[in-house]
Amino acid sequence: MSENKTHCGYVAIVGRPNVGKSTLLNYLLHQKISITSRKPQTTRHQVTGILTEGSVQVVFVDTPGMHSDQPKALNRYMNRTASSAIAHVDLALMVVDRDRWTEEDDRVLEVLKAAQVPVALVINKIDMLEDQGLLLPWAESLQARFDFAGIFPVSALRRANLTLLEEFVCGRMPEAPYLFPEDQVTDRSQRFMASEFIREKIIRQLGDELPYATAVEIEGFRQEGRVLHIDALIFVERAGQKKILIGQAGSRLRTIGTEARKDMETAFDSKVMLKLWVKVKSGWSDDIRALRSLGFEDS
Ligand code: GDP
Ligand code: MG
Helix, strand or coil: CCCCCCEEEEEEEECCCCCCHHHHHHHHHCCCCCCCCCCCCCCCCCEEEEEEECCEEEEEEECCCCCCCCCCHHHHHHHHHHHHHHCCCCEEEEEEECCCCCHHHHHHHHHHHHHCCCEEEEEECHHHCCCHHHHHHHHHHHHHHCCCCEEEECECCCCECHHHHHHHHHHCCCECCCCCCCCCCECCCHHHHHHHHHHHHHHHHHHHHCCCCCEEEEEEEEEECCEEEEEEEEEECCHHHHHHHHCHHHHHHHHHHHHHHHHHHHHHCCEEEEEEEEEECCCHHHCHHHHHHCCCCCC
8 A cells, every 4th residue: 555645834943043043944955045154143034945855845934033122124024024934833943052041042932832833942052062961951941941842952063963853843744735846945036045145145254344234136137048147236224334345446245246156056057147236225124115125025
């Protein structure tokens, strides 16, 4: 007798900024889709990754950091995305950083409790834990805090203990038809991926100099023969930021472009001609309409 039944469901990866959500998602997807960086809150969009293995499909929602009391429109947008992303999932993976439980973690857990979804706790970065012996008592103390569906100490970066977590996630998916074609890893357009590659390089290049004051818009995206031509606009808030971004004789922008192009060529399996422009668009991050026009749809 053959088993043709498929399992499929939604999984939200939640947690305060910088705990390793994107790194974990990238591992689970076995390829680079979501953007990671040492800076918190790089993932402003709700990135969906899709893992299809055996007869199970897992649709991941990588939610942005859940911040309260931040005045800017961008953060309000992120709060709403975070809570709406969680409400209908089949499983939430709450990621925490080793034994560092903070008030922000409390808030994340409150949102999860309110959403009434099953939650598995992922204790990440155990490679940086000084005393591994503390892990078990720590896990037990967290289980007293909330009835987690499972607790998984892992290192997303060093790829430790991840197989168990992956099996657990797949095992929790309800019997259902696939939501996406089997060969689809992301429902985001290649344009979106292109803009995220550029954003990642900007953040890698600039560190603290230009925190979140940039947005990337893909103006042109066309295949001509063997070459994919991509034109991108980088918006900054002030003229001074434009200067920093461009760098000495354009050197910094060139580095950003070269590195982003390499990622694009790998991801799109094509030669890529990338052109970057920098424009000043004052106060965009505090302007909901500007957010919408840049594709931050708030559904
Ligand atoms: P996010 O903000 O939750 O999506 O976090 P990221 O996935 O962007 O990771 C934030 C930082 O933590 C990056 O510098 C990662 O390389 C690092 N990181 C993630 N997982 C681990 C881990 O298991 N061990 C260590 N040592 N670093 C990690
Ligand atoms: Mg992230």
